[in-house]
Amino acid sequence: MKAIQFLEANHIGVCDVDMPKVPEGWALIKVSHAGICGTDLNIYAGTHPRAKAPLTMGHEFSGVVAQDCERFPAGTRVTVYPLISCGTCEPCTTGNKHVCNTLGLYGIDTAGGMAEYVAIPQDQLIALPEKVSFKVGAFIEPIAVTVHTLRETGFVPGDNAIVFGCGTIGLCLALTLKQFGVGDMLLVETDAARLALARELGFEAVNPMEVNLDELVAKYTNGNGFDRVYDCAGAGPVAACLLDVVKVRGQIVIVASYKKPPQMPFFKGMAKEVSIHFVRVYRQKDFAIAAQMAEKEPLFEKIITHVLPYEEAQKGFDLLFTPGTGAVKVMFEF
Numbered sequence: 348m349k350a351i352q353f354l355e356a357n358h359i360g361v362c363d364v365d366m367p368k369v370p371e372g373w374a375l376i377k378v379s380h381a382g383i384c385g386t387d388l389n390i391y392a393g394t395h396p397r398a399k400a401p402l403t404m405g406h407e408f409s410g411v412v413a414q415d416c417e418r419f420p421a422g423t424r425v426t427v428y429p430l431i432s433c434g435t436c437e438p439c440t441t442g443n444k445h446v447c448n449t450l451g452l453y454g455i456d457t458a459g460g461m462a463e464y465v466a467i468p469q470d471q472l473i474a475l476p477e478k479v480s481f482k483v484g485a486f487i488e489p490i491a492v493t494v495h496t497l498r499e500t501g502f503v504p505g506d507n508a509i510v511f512g513c514g515t516i517g518l519c520l521a522l523t524l525k526q527f528g529v530g531d532m533l534l535v536e537t538d539a540a541r542l543a544l545a546r547e548l549g550f551e552a553v554n555p556m557e558v559n560l561d562e563l564v565a566k567y568t569n570g571n572g573f574d575r576v577y578d579c580a581g582a583g584p585v586a587a588c589l590l591d592v593v594k595v596r597g598q599i600v601i602v603a604s605y606k607k608p609p610q611m612p613f614f615k616g617m618a619k620e621v622s623i624h625f626v627r628v629y630r631q632k633d634f635a636i637a638a639q640m641a642e643k644e645p646l647f648e649k650i651i652t653h654v655l656p657y658e659e660a661q662k663g664f665d666l667l668f669t670p671g672t673g674a675v676k677v678m679f680e681f
């Protein structure tokens with residue numbers, strides 16, 4: 348079968364690989380769609396600390412159960428909860444398997460879904476609701492990140508919010524916030540194509556290089572700052588201003604993965620008695636909720652800007668590495 352593999356730093360290929368073995372309790376999945384995540388870009392660049400070549404990438408994917416198994420008949424349309432938890436460490440045994448001490452993922456630590464077939468434990472399959480297409484089915488994973496973000500950090504309907512970064516996660520978070528009953532909301536992004544997409548989705552989105560963000564925040568919040576500040580950008584200049592736009596006793600949530608340690612003026616956080624919260628991936632329940640939300644909110648699909656045949660693997664990655672292409676979520680079809 349064919350698989351998109353990471354071969355060495357800055358080198359991927361569409362390779363012939365063996366069909367996966369299917370241990371007892373697992374299911375063979377015939378993959379339909381698989382998305383490229385920021386993590387996959389790090390793997391491609393050779394900077395991911397755990398990914399070892401040759402590796403079939405992909406942890407955001409959908410497909411059908413290929414053969415009858417104990418829990419699902421053949422043909423069941425599914426997406427996959429891609430975490431690998433040990434089950435025995437302190438986080439795992441206290442209900443927090445998503446932050447297992449040795450957390451791994453399909454597509455990073457072992458073969459993933461950028462292939463014609465992949466084997467996955469049956470209890471990690473999530474049946475897709477009838478109205479969710481395979482394309483959107485491969486997009487449940489990033490939506491689940493944003494469901495987890497809000498459920499884990501005590502979001503309260505009616506709170507106002509500012510979201511930094513209009514990539515996949517920032518835009519998904521804005522749509523999820525809308526579904527969770529957010530009050531006023533402002534999105535911040537510097538890339539023109541991403542700003543345009545945010546506006547097309549119906550959001551008020553600004554470029555902080557073109558407006559005075561502090562003045563705008565004051566106008567939006569009667570001078571108080573936002574209740575909830577979400578960082579989906581992971582860039583130094585963003586970290587530097589998070590404490591300026593949050594209200595007294597407000598909350599900052601770091602959703603982004605920072606590659607370099609940022610600087611934050613902590614004295615401002617102390618003065619405002621701000622809480623800063625970090626989130627990582629998702630619980631399995633967040634996936635189920637994300638799948639239901641995807642069924643109700645057609646705008647999620649608009650964040651998927653490109654779907655390419657898997658033979659064009661290189662083009663898919665190039666789209667995301669090249670500035671100005673307008674690519675947000677790029678997927679492969681198998």
Ligand SMILES: [Zn+2]
Nearest residue numbers: 384385407488
């Ligand atoms: Zn991902």
Ligand SMILES: [Zn+2]
Nearest residue numbers: 433436439447
């Ligand atoms: Zn564990």
